[in-house]
Amino acid sequence: MPESNERREQRLAKLMLLRQLGLDPYPARVSYSHTCAQALAAFEASPEENQPVQVVGRLMAIRDMGKSTFCHIADGTGRLQIYLRQNDLGEEGYTLFHKAMDVGDFIQVEGHLFRTRTGEITVHAVAWRPLAKALLPLPDKWHGLRDVETRYRQRYLDLLSNPEVREIFIRRARLITAIRRFFDAQGFLEVETPILQPLYGGAAARPFTTYHNALDRTLYLRISDELYLKRLIIGGFDRVYEIGHDFRNEGISTRHNPEFTVLEAYQAYADYHDVMRLVERLYETISQEVMGGLTITYQGNTIDLTPPWRRITMRDAILEHSGIDILEYADYASLWAAVQAKGLDLPPQRNWGKLVEKLFEECVEPTLIQPTFILDYPVEISPLAKKKPEDPRLVERFEFFIGAMECGNAFTELNDPLDQRERFVAQGRASQAGDEEAHPMDEDFITAMEHGMPPTGGLGIGIDRLVMLFTDQSSIREVILFPQLRGEE
RNA sequence: GAGCCGUUAGCUCAGUCGGAAGAGCCCCUGCCUUUUAAGCAGGUUGUCGCGCGUUCGAGUCGCGCACGGCUCACCA
Numbered sequence: 001m002p003e004s005n006e007r008r009e010q011r012l013a014k015l016m017l018l019r020q021l022g023l024d025p026y027p028a029r030v031s032y033s034h035t036c037a038q039a040l041a042a043f044e045a046s047p048e049e050n051q052p053v054q055v056v057g058r059l060m061a062i063r064d065m066g067k068s069t070f071c072h073i074a075d076g077t078g079r080l081q082i083y084l085r086q087n088d089l090g091e092e093g094y095t096l097f098h099k100a101m102d103v104g105d106f107i108q109v110e111g112h113l114f115r116t117r118t119g120e121i122t123v124h125a126v127a128w129r130p131l132a133k134a135l136l137p138l139p140d141k142w143h144g145l146r147d148v149e150t151r152y153r154q155r156y157l158d159l160l161s162n163p164e165v166r167e168i169f170i171r172r173a174r175l176i177t178a179i180r181r182f183f184d185a186q187g188f189l190e191v192e193t194p195i196l197q198p199l200y201g202g203a204a205a206r207p208f209t210t211y212h213n214a215l216d217r218t219l220y221l222r223i224s225d226e227l228y229l230k231r232l233i234i235g236g237f238d239r240v241y242e243i244g245h246d247f248r249n250e251g252i253s254t255r256h257n258p259e260f261t262v263l264e265a266y267q268a269y270a271d272y273h274d275v276m277r278l279v280e281r282l283y284e285t286i287s288q289e290v291m292g293g294l295t296i297t298y299q300g301n302t303i304d305l306t307p308p309w310r311r312i313t314m315r316d317a318i319l320e321h322s323g324i325d326i327l328e329y330a331d332y333a334s335l336w337a338a339v340q341a342k343g344l345d346l347p348p349q350r351n352w353g354k355l356v357e358k359l360f361e362e363c364v365e366p367t368l369i370q371p372t373f374i375l376d377y378p379v380e381i382s383p384l385a386k387k388k389p390e391d392p393r394l395v396e397r398f399e400f401f402i403g404a405m406e407c408g409n410a411f412t413e414l415n416d417p418l419d420q421r422e423r424f425v426a427q428g429r430a431s432q433a434g435d436e437e438a439h440p441m442d443e444d445f446i447t448a449m450e451h452g453m454p455p456t457g458g459l460g461i462g463i464d465r466l467v468m469l470f471t472d473q474s475s476i477r478e479v480i481l482f483p484q485l486r487g488e489e
Numbered sequence: 490g491a492g493c494c495g496u497u498a499g500c501u502c503a504g505u506c507g508g509a510a511g512a513g514c515c516c517c518u519g520c521c522u523u524u525u526a527a528g529c530a531g532g533u534u535g536u537c538g539c540g541c542g543u544u545c546g547a548g549u550c551g552c553g554c555a556c557g558g559c560u561c562a563c564c565a
Contacts, residue, residue: 144500
């Protein structure tokens with residue numbers, strides 16, 4: 001929005017002044033001998049004065065003292081003080097700086113390093129030139145930018161004025177790098193699978209729908225990577241992983257963004273117990289690398305990531321917190337009656353599995369502060385997981401929770417194509433009954449499985465929530481650079 | 490989708506009972522050649538989110554809308 005205001009007019013006039021004097025306010029070429037951090041390091045390393053340097057950066061502060069001026073410039077490496085003196089720059093050069101330059105502008109400065117009376121390493125300038133004039137001012141220099149909406153909509157201002165925000169995204173990048181390094185070291189192959197899919201699947205969620213003109217067909221933005229990664233397992237890549245975006249057409253909350261980052265990993269000849277150990281090692285490794293230890297603080301709780309983590313079945317966890325044994329009430333009606341008898345205020349659900357899950361979310365999930373694996377989920381809500389050999393009502397699936405937050409989901413993958421078809425058919429019935437999130441039948445995927453799929457363990461981890469955990473943030477918007485907001489106007 | 494809270498200068502925020510729109514920073518002018526939230530003196534700033542209503546009079550009260558935050562619902 002090109003706002004026209006007095007401040008902008010003033011800066012435009014300064015821009016014109018530079019032009020009139022033959023100084024390009026937006027030169028194409030830049031040169032420098034040191035970054036800000038390198039200049040400081042160079043002086044620390046050999047603190048003799050008069051080392052010539054050429055530095056570049058954004059003007060962050062100007063302290064005008066008459067015939068001399070102190071400034072700070074900043075580049076991506078840090079801040080550096082500049083000392084401008086009329087004697088050294090000449091009256092014209094010195095005056096022009098004050099007439100034409102503002103906080104927020106980019107500048108190139110030549111000079112030599114020295115240490116001021118107060119001990120700060122500083123560039124004593126002998127020449128300067130503009131690198132890029134800014135027409136709009138930066139946010140308040142010490143209150144920073146507080147308005148949450150502006151912080152998200154104009155994240156560049158947030159990053160400039162709130163160093164702790166910058167740190168969150170640096171840590172996010174380090175975490176993702178550490179995750180990649182971990183899987184690479186374990187022999188996993190990083191792959192990329194389609195985001196535009198003719199049929200969505202791999203999760204229970206409503207998709208975004210789009211349209212391909214040339215193909216004249218509807219396509220969906222993926223809601224998970226799962227079915228394509230399993231095709232790669234079938235194709236003989238025994239260990240694959242993908243880090244990318246999924247899209248779910250659902251509500252927005254402090255824990256949900258419609259577009260979010262997911263890690264999925266699949267390992268042939270493994271089951272969900274192997275995957276639990278993989279998850280423990282993953283968190284141990286990245287915490288050690290990025291946080292320098294295994295203890296973190298999340299929302300006031302001290303969390304110890306040291307393996308092994310607690311393992312408890314969903315049945316035992318619910319029994320412990322509600323006194324209800326879900327396997328004693330193995331149909332919807334009797335479980336619903338038991339829930340009512342306990343005086344628990346739950347909304348009615350579509351089936352036994354969903355009621356179990358709701359019961360778990362209400363009674364157990366808020367208590368799961370320390371890392372915990374919850375094992376063995378109802379088959380109805382897990383159409384892609386292998387049944388437990390000893391109890392076909394349940395599947396070999398776990399989710400893990402840290403800081404009362406669901407952090408990931410995994411199972412021993414279903415590799416029996418006949419059972420898979422039955423599960424999809426059951427999902428079809430749920431869809432008929434009005435379940436908008438039921439998994440669609442995927443014949444192509446079943447065909448792939450009919451060619452033979454090895455026993456496989458699979459894992460999905462929400463990366464945004466992982467970053468929330470390691471940066472102690474309670475809102476997902478604080479760890480996504482440009483979170484989804486309503487349109488302006 | 491529901492409830493509660495918020496929206497005032499470029500930024501951060503006050504604004505009492507409905508009675509002349511404010512502060513600090515920024516910005517502009519002047520002084521100041523080792524300052525660092527530099528300092529001193531002076532000055533400028535506004536669709537009080539938008540619309541309608543009540544009233545002699547609305548930043549303030551009422552209704553509607555927009556956007557944001559939190560909680561809930563939704564969400565493996």
